[in-house]
Amino acid sequence: DLLVVGSANADLVIGVERRPAAGETVLGSDLTVHPGGKGANQAVAAARLGARTALLARVGDDAHGRLLLDSQRAAGVDTDGVLVGGAPTGVALITVDPSGDNSIVVSPGANGRLTPGDIRGARELLARARVVSLQLEIPLDTVAEVARALPSGTRLVLNPSPPAPLPEDVLAVCDPLVVNEHEARYVLGEAGDRPEDWARDLLALGPRSVVVTLGAEGALVADAGGCVRLPSPEVDAVDTTGAGDAFTAALAWRLGLGETLAEAAGFAVRVGAAAVTGRGAQESFPRAGDSLPGEGE
Ligand code: ADP
Secondary structure, eight states: OEEEEOOOEEEEEEEBSSOOOTTOOOOBOOOEEEEEOHHHHHHHHHHHHTOOEEEEEEEOSSHHHHHHHHHHHHHTOBOTTEEEOSSOOEEEEEEEOTTSOEEEEEEOGGGGGOOHHHHHTTHHHHHHOSEEEEESSSOHHHHHHHHHHOOTTOEEEEEOOSOOOOOHHHHTTEEEEEEOHHHHHHHHSSOOSSHHHHHHHHHTTSOSEEEEEOGGGOEEEEETTEEEEEOOOOOOOSOOTTHHHHHHHHHHHHHHTTOOHHHHHHHHHHHHHHHTTSSSSGGGOOOTTOOOTTTTO
8 A cells, every 4th residue: 555644735726927026915716725735746646646645744624724634535545644723724726827836825724733653543554554645835854754654565755845964874775766857956955957967966875776756858767787767658748737746656556566666757747747637736646547758668
């Protein structure tokens, strides 16, 4: 099974002609509310593809929390590990202007109350997981507890987003560490010119393997055995929101099925490409049986 440990947010989106300056009030479109957060996105993406998936997360005892639980269940995610209460559900307040530029305020809410104790209380979920997928929209000491509590033989996939300094003992169990260009540059501090250089330097920090996603260029995987590029199929990109989450979910699932890193990433770039062809995050994730871009090539 795949266990996603991470965030669940309600994305509150308003379209505006112009994003407000300090002290300014602007009128916007009707509000739309979408389930989001990197953990919730990954769990939905994996379950849609057919993965047996559970989510370990925390939401508030409120309407946004129920929206998130409903969307997880509709996708087929096991939500027994979703804890309720302690703070309002995490929210992202998003204003988008006609050019697509946005301003976002995130209130972590209940995500910030997912504690190391919550992880220790979920021993059974962890024991069932072949792969655990983690991101950084929950407290860092909770992330560290997952790394510590990982059963032997369970593989950890970590996407350090939003980027933050990672303890060595967390880095050491990542297999792989999954980063986009921005996250690679943050984790490295000083980065060379080529993604191959980033991968080599990231590996030197201790993870067992590394995946660098490169947007329309696809991805690059690296481990002790070497470095391989997986080009993404060409698609008409409509909205890249959630592409990285779809990619990581697909990768984690396929690794759990026993595929090699390059095989799993070759599948994941096609899932990522599919996710950019539709609007929104979870709305655009492909379903099992959908034909993916680049299939049969
Ligand atoms: P993030 O969304 O985390 O910034 P990327 O932009 O690197 O991550 O995208 C993740 C994956 O989504 C890529 O590896 C690729 O497979 C797919 N993808 C993203 N943008 C495009 C695009 N414009 N065309 C095709 N595939 C894309």
